[in-house]
Structure formats: C-alpha cells, structure tokens
Amino acid sequence: MPTEYSLLMTLAEGTKLLFALAFGACVGSLMNVLVYRLPRGLDIVSPPSRCPVCDTRLTWRENVPVFGWLFLGGRCRFCKAPISAEYPVVEAGVALLFGALYAIWYMLPREWGWVGWLRPEWAANGLIVTWPVFVVCLTLISCLTAMTLIDAKTRLIPLGLLWFPAIVGVLGHGLLGGVLDLRDIQLRHLASGFSWAIPTPGAGGWWWVGASIGGVLGLGAGNLLLWTGLLRRSFADYDEWEKRAIEELPPSKRPAANPNDPEAQAELWIQYPHARREMIRELAFLAPAIILGLLGAKVAVHLAGPWVYDTTRLASVPSAAVPLWLDALAGSLMGYLIAGGVVWAARILATLGFGKEAMGLGDVHLMAGVGACLGWIDPILAFFAAAFIGVAFEVLRSIFARRVRRTLAFGPCLALGTILVMVAKPGVEWLLALLFHRTIDLP
Numbered sequence: 001m002p003t004e005y006s007l008l009m010t011l012a013e014g015t016k017l018l019f020a021l022a023f024g025a026c027v028g029s030l031m032n033v034l035v036y037r038l039p040r041g042l043d044i045v046s047p048p049s050r051c052p053v054c055d056t057r058l059t060w061r062e063n064v065p066v067f068g069w070l071f072l073g074g075r076c077r078f079c080k081a082p083i084s085a086e087y088p089v090v091e092a093g094v095a096l097l098f099g100a101l102y103a104i105w106y107m108l109p110r111e112w113g114w115v116g117w118l119r120p121e122w123a124a125n126g127l128i129v130t131w132p133v134f135v136v137c138l139t140l141i142s143c144l145t146a147m148t149l150i151d152a153k154t155r156l157i158p159l160g161l162l163w164f165p166a167i168v169g170v171l172g173h174g175l176l177g178g179v180l181d182l183r184d185i186q187l188r189h190l191a192s193g194f195s196w197a198i199p200t201p202g203a204g205g206w207w208w209v210g211a212s213i214g215g216v217l218g219l220g221a222g223n224l225l226l227w228t229g230l231l232r233r234s235f236a237d238y239d240e241w242e243k244r245a246i247e248e249l250p251p252s253k254r255p256a257a258n259p260n261d262p263e264a265q266a267e268l269w270i271q272y273p274h275a276r277r278e279m280i281r282e283l284a285f286l287a288p289a290i291i292l293g294l295l296g297a298k299v300a301v302h303l304a305g306p307w308v309y310d311t312t313r314l315a316s317v318p319s320a321a322v323p324l325w326l327d328a329l330a331g332s333l334m335g336y337l338i339a340g341g342v343v344w345a346a347r348i349l350a351t352l353g354f355g356k357e358a359m360g361l362g363d364v365h366l367m368a369g370v371g372a373c374l375g376w377i378d379p380i381l382a383f384f385a386a387a388f389i390g391v392a393f394e395v396l397r398s399i400f401a402r403r404v405r406r407t408l409a410f411g412p413c414l415a416l417g418t419i420l421v422m423v424a425k426p427g428v429e430w431l432l433a434l435l436f437h438r439t440i441d442l443p
Contacts, residue, residue, distance in 0.1 A: 013107055016127075017099055024098025025065035027138075028091035031146040035090075038158040039150055054079035065091040086149075094145060098138060101423065105134070117427045122197035132179075133197045136172035137422065140165045140373040144415040147366065151411035157362030162369040169372035170332045173198065177328030198375025200331030203321035206304040207297045212333035214296020218289030231285060234278040235357075241272060275357045279348045286344070293337075332372050339371025339379035340364050346383075363410055370418050377442055378421050381428060385417035386410065 037044050049058045056078040062068050069088040076083060105123040108115045122130055143161045151157050176197075201208035225231035301307075304318035322330070343364045350358030370379040390413040421428055425442060432440040 017103055017107065020102040021095045021099040024095035024138075025091045027098070027142050028094030028145075029063065029065040029087075031094060031142060031149075032087050032090050034146045034158075034161065035149045035153075038146075038160070039154050039156065051076045051078060051081065053081035066095070090145070090149070094142065097141060101137070101141075102134075104423075117430075118423055120197070120422075120425050130176070130197065132172040132176040136165075136169050136373045139168045140370065140422075141419060143369070144418060148412040148415045151362075151409050155409055157360070157366060157411050159362065159365055162362070162365040164369075166336055166369040166372040169369070169374075170329065170336070172373075173332040174325060174329040177323075177325035196328060196331060198328075198331045198335060199377055200327045200375075201322060201334070202327065204317045205322055205327070205330070206300045206318055208334060209322055209326060209330040210300025211293045211297035212330045212337060213300075215289045215293035215337045216333055217296070218292035221288040221292065222285040225288070226285070232281060234281045234285075234361075235272070237274075238269075238272060241274075245271065270356045272357065273355075275351050276355055278357075279351050282344070282348060289337075331375055335371030335373070335375040335379070336368045337371070338376035339383075340368025342380055343367045343383060359410065363414060366411060366414055370414075374418075374422060378425075379418065382414060382417035382421045385420060386413040389413045389416055 033044060033049070036042075047057075049063060050056060051058065053076060056076075062072065062077060064071075066088045069083060069085075072083065074083050074085065075081065104115055104118050105120065106127050122133060127134065143165045147157055147161045150161075201212075222231070226233055301318075304320055304322075307316045307318050343359070343366075347357075347359040347361070347364060367379045367383060370382065390410060393413065429440045429442055432442075
C-alpha cells in the first residue's frame with residue numbers, strides 16, 4: 001500500500017510539472033504576440049495571427065508552442081518565408097522557467113542543499129495554500145520577459161505590461177489574506193509583519209496601512225489633475241522640440257534616417273534641454289500622494305485606538321489588530337509605493353544633478369509593479385543589483401562590440417536583477433550577511 005501511494009503521488013506531481021511546462025509554453029507564445037504587436041500599436045487579440053510576409057491567417061497547427069515551429073522547419077507553411085527562432089526560444093525558455101520554479105519551490109526535497117538556496121520561505125506552506133502568490137510570481141516573470149524583449153529592441157516599455165502584474169499582485173496577496181482570514185489560519189506572529197510572503201505592516205501597523213491606502217489615493221488624485229488639465233504632464237512639449245531639433249541636424253544623422261536604430265532615438269532624447277524643469281512638474285504630481293499618505297496614516301492610527309502600552313513588547317499597541325487580509329493588501333500597496341518611490345527619487349535627483357533625463361518613467365512603473373508583487377525589499381535589492389548588471393553588460397559590449405553606446409537600456413537589467421533576487425533569496429541573504437557581518441532574514 002505505501003508503495004502504491006508513493007507511485008500515485010509521484011504521478012500526480014509529474015502531471016503537475018508537465019502542466020506547468022505546457023502552461024509556461026503557452027504563456028511564452030502569448031509573450032511573443034505582445035512583443036510583436038505592442039510596439040507596433042496593434043491590438044493583442046484582433047486580428048488573428050498571420051504570416052507577416054504573405055498575410056495568410058495561421059491555423060492552430062502553426063500556433064502550437066515550440067513544436068509548431070519545429071514541424072514547420074522554421075518556415076511559413078504557405079510562402080516558405082523564414083520564421084525567427086526567437087519564437088520557440090522564448091516559448092521554451094518560459095516553459096522551462098515555469099517548470100523549474102514549480103519543481104524547486106514545491107517538489108524537490110529541502111534536504112538537497114542547493115534547493116534551500118532557491119526556495120522562498122513562504123513556499124514551505126504548500127501549493128494549496130500559497131497558489132495565489134505563486135500565480136503572482138509567474139505573472140511577474142512573464143511580463144518581465146516580454147518587457148525585456150521589447151525594451152532591448154525599442155528602448156520603450158509598454159506600461160500595460162507593468163500595470164498588469166501590479167494589479168495581479170495587489171489582488172493576489174489580498175485574496176490569499178482574505179481566504180486565510182476566513183479560514184482563521186494565522187501564518188504570522190501578531191507582533192511581526194515579516195512572516196508573510198512579503199513584508200507587511202503587521203498586526204499593529206495601522207500607520208502603514210493608512211499611509212499605503214492614502215498614497216495610492218494620492219496617485220489617483222495626481223492622475224485626475226493631469227486628466228483635467230490642472231497639471232501638465234512632464235515632457236509634454238518634447239515632440240515639438242524634437243521636430244525642431246531634427247530639422248537642425250544633417251540629413252544623415254536624423255533619427256528618421258535610422259528608423260530601426262533605437263540608439264539614435266535615445267541619443268536625441270537625452271539632448272532635451274529642459275529636463276530639470278520637468279522634474280518640478282513630476283514633484284507636483286507626487287505632492288497629492290505624499291499629502292494623502294501622511295493624512296491617511298494619521299486617520300488610520302486614530303481609528304485604531306485607543307492605544308495602550310504593552311509591557312511585554314515594550315511598545316504601544318492598538319486595541320484592534322490589523323485583519324490578515326488588510327495586512328497582506330497593505331503590504332502589496334507598500335511595495336508598489338516604496339519601490340516606485342525609490343526609483344522615482346533616483347530619477348528626479350539624478351536628472352536635477354546632470355540636467356539630462358537620467359532614467360525613464362517606464363523604469364519607475366516597472367519597479368512599482370515588482371513591489372506590488374514581491375513587497376518593498378526585493379525591488380530595492382534588484383535596483384542595486386541592476387546597476388552592477390548594467391555595468392557588466394556595458395563592459396562586455398565594449399569588449400566585443402564595434403560601436404560604443406551612450407545610453408543603456410536599463411529595463412532589462414532591472415528585470416534580470418528582479419528575477420535573480422526572487423529565485424535566489426536565501427543566497428541573497430547569505431551574501432548580505434557576509435557584507436554586514438550579521439544574520440539577515442528577509443521575508
């Protein structure tokens with residue numbers, strides 16, 4: 001009987017792994033569609049997929065991930081035009097990544113030393129309990145993959161690819177917290193917010209709960225000011241300036257003469273002379289978020305009262321603890337605001353210092369989305385890791401490339417740094433422990 005049970009469990013786990021691989025391949029196919037269509041301003045659903053050469057509508061056989069390309073021999077079945085190998089590579093890469101994460105996080109025994117370096121602590125609670133967080137992580141990885149390919153080719157980051165994981169992150173953490181609250185399952189100590197899948201305010205963290213909700217409402221107020229025209233969007237006059245600047249350039253150096261060269265477009269962008277002025281507009285946009293965040297924190301602390309001094313904790317605690325669902329939701333909102341705020345602050349300060357736009361707003365949205373999914377600590381670590389990754393890429397490029405670039409596509413570096421931090425958190429903790437000579441335990 002134990003042998004039969006073990007065999008059934010092995011078959012069940014193997015089936016789940018195959019499903020993760022197949023699902024990853026399908027997601028990779030969707031990523032290919034996004035990479036092709038979003039930069040061209042095309043709808044992602046309609047029209048159905050067609051050969052870009054002969055314009056023949058593709059059937060389901062040509063759209064089978066990985067195998068469709070292999071069966072066709074890398075050529076269109078109708079006009080025999082070559083099909084880029086990027087399609088099966090992306091599909092297979094995402095499939096292997098999904099399968100590897102499922103196997104390492106939920107299947108392999110922790111006794112294998114290297115597994116402990118790659119498995120996050122929250123995954124120990126099992127797939128049945130933590131599946132919303134797992135879905136959040138897979139969503140983030142998928143969007144980072146598509147974003148990286150688009151940014152590397154065009155130096156542009158479609159904001160939809162960054163808003164979607166942010167929404168999934170907020171809903172996923174809030175959903176998991178709500179389900180566990182209804183089942184009266186407590187996965188954290190009441191005095192600490194560091195046992196959830198991401199950093200949260202904790203049972204007594206009403207200040208952060210109010211600040212995170214108020215900050216998000218403040219961002220909504222800033223966008224309302226933009227929509228009504230009371231606040232002008234930053235770099236709103238760039239197109240007009242670019243037109244005049246291009247007319248002053250020699251014909252051979254005009255970006256229009258190099259439509260497929262994002263480097264030429266990027267070099268013109270950093271020559272915009274009013275970057276410092278535009279940072280003032282962005283500070284005005286952020287003002288409602290700061291004001292409402294502080295106001296929300298004060299209101300939440302007041303509503304949570306009365307506060308009493310706990311002699312065992314040596315701290316003041318509220319009479320009502322933060323509900324688990326609200327704790328998880330606030331942790332995701334905190335990640336969105338803090339991660340996006342840190343990168344935005346770096347953008348503003350560097351631009352004011354150098355007089356040139358130092359970092360795109362797409363990078364701000366990127367790390368804000370990462371924060372909504374992973375909390376506020378991981379994106380900050382990834383931001384610093386991305387700086388070293390970018391330097392390494394540029395050193396390698398200077399060695400092997402004939403042309404030196406003046407600008408760096410930082411989005412792919414941020415994406416790679418995020419994935420490294422996400423899949424190797426225990427290793428990051430070990431490295432930080434060596435640097436700071438103390439034990440580091442990150443959520």
